[in-house]
Amino acid sequence: MPDTTYDIPHTVLAVDIGGTRFRVALFDGEGRRLVVSEGDTSHSGGRKWMLERVRERARALLEQTGYRVGGCGISFGGPVDFQRQRVTSIHSPGWKNFSFAKWVGTNLNLPCLLDNDANAGALGEFRYGAGRGTESLVYVTLSTGVGAGLILNGKTHRGKDGLAGELGHIPISDSGITCSCGAAGCLESLCSGRAIAERAKALGWLPSHGSTYGHAMACPYSGEQSEGITAKEIMQAASEGDTTAARVVSEAARWLARGLLTVVRILNPDKIVLGGGLTLAGQVLLAPLQQCLAELASPTIGYSTAIVVAELGTYSSLYGAAALALDLMKLQPLTRLPRQ
């Protein structure tokens, strides 16, 4: 059924609020990015600061384009109550129970659909990235923390409490390391950017010689630091032959391999798509990951689930936000968007 039947406008607004970057963009009906406006997230600014930036940039885009924009999708880097369409974050001050979709209706005059960044990333890769043509995929985001979004039989699987995909908090180890969630032995406490930085620090690792990479706060995974040490620095050092750094990355890769094989065993999806800042490190992480996956393999139970890197890079969630908006418009073509 062609969209034109209902005169659905072919342009949507997509908003991605991440821990280090935020983005406001326009996409066409086929999920092509027309224009993006982005900046660094200010943690001290809180909700008010963030919303002012979003409103400002969104209004500029809406005024500049000659297209009629029909809806908005938001990817939020924190817990979201999808049913109630509001942020449930207990970590970031000011965001708790905030009805973000309603705010978009009031401030930008657009119908809006909100989801968390892992689900949005999964949808983005499924619709426009590495997951095109699959029926099921698990998108795993590796950055400060570890999360996942699930697309099963073509649809986002959210679970009973909206807590499906909490891959970072599977109880995978007896290590006793306490996770940010308060439990012990979570996957996230062993292979996230934060975990990598803390492990290096525990081993007494320090960045050697004059660093060739910029200051941590400018990198896409700047949140992953422990008293000045960042996961990016450790990845870089590992790739340059630093044995301690290589050990830290190798240990993290082993835990990650166990986590991914767990997903394969339970869901056997068409694909697992790896996204998030840590994947930008490339082969220094991916090579030991593949090696560990091979070592953990069973000689009698195979699988053809492909484990690949996100095609949309750090934009998976933004594309997912666009897909949310386009899906919303298809759901309510006549009531909210009457024929002109």
Place this chain on the structure above:
Amino acid sequence: MPDTTYDIPHTVLAVDIGGTRFRVALFDGEGRRLVVSEGDTSHSGGRKWMLERVRERARALLEQTGYRVGGCGISFGGPVDFQRQRVTSIHSPGWKNFSFAKWVGTNLNLPCLLDNDANAGALGEFRYGAGRGTESLVYVTLSTGVGAGLILNGKTHRGKDGLAGELGHIPISDSGITCSCGAAGCLESLCSGRAIAERAKALGWLPSHGSTYGHAMACPYSGEQSEGITAKEIMQAASEGDTTAARVVSEAARWLARGLLTVVRILNPDKIVLGGGLTLAGQVLLAPLQQCLAELASPTIGYSTAIVVAELGTYSSLYGAAALALDLMKLQPLTRLPRQ
């Protein structure tokens, strides 16, 4: 849409081939068991022996009933290629690549649908047991091995290679214990009936005083033995205060809790339904399981996934086989079952 529109017969044949018992039964269109004929599985008899028993008992039921029987469902206790409708078992001699559904067509003149016992158990509990009214459930079968069947958004989720639900083979431990699958550290190698028996043996445990329970081969989880020790004996001893037996059960419960919490974190299903022979032990296993689940809980990430015991007991898979047959009849009411 009422079934009567197509004059669909309201009775189906259900077959359950398990490692210790086999069952042939008639069910009505609402999934009520009309009659069941069952016996012990002979391992030495192989496929030929088994098929003769099924044909014999099925024909007797089909002759005895006054209802018209319209289809057949089979639950098979081993790997099944659902797409090709054949057994793929590499463990049991004679079953490899056997087209069981085709055999039913030839020998019993009924359209037939075949699935493995974990998927059938999940479908049985979903449709007629503890999962009624849910949208998603994970059925976990705890017997000689550990397996799972997934119902997501009302449908069986099989995965890319038909290997979804291989919960017994998630890499959960550094124990180094080699699993029956050949890999190390699988969940099954730590909390299956076989693992419980082997752990007790490793601790030098022997059944004390004159046993009050019958010979292992008559119990529903008789396969779970290690040189004469059975999981049933250990469960019984634990419930009678044997400290070594209690330790073995407690250790297994802890691993199982980790496996179930992993399922909760990844899928957050409406329910997890525990089936299989081990659950017949009741509170001696379930009490430490609940305690371990509470200990592993995160103070910040909750869940309302209910973890319950199968309502259909050891008949979950048989009911699932009936559901398979009824689903098949709805799929092909006019082509294969013409209006009379």
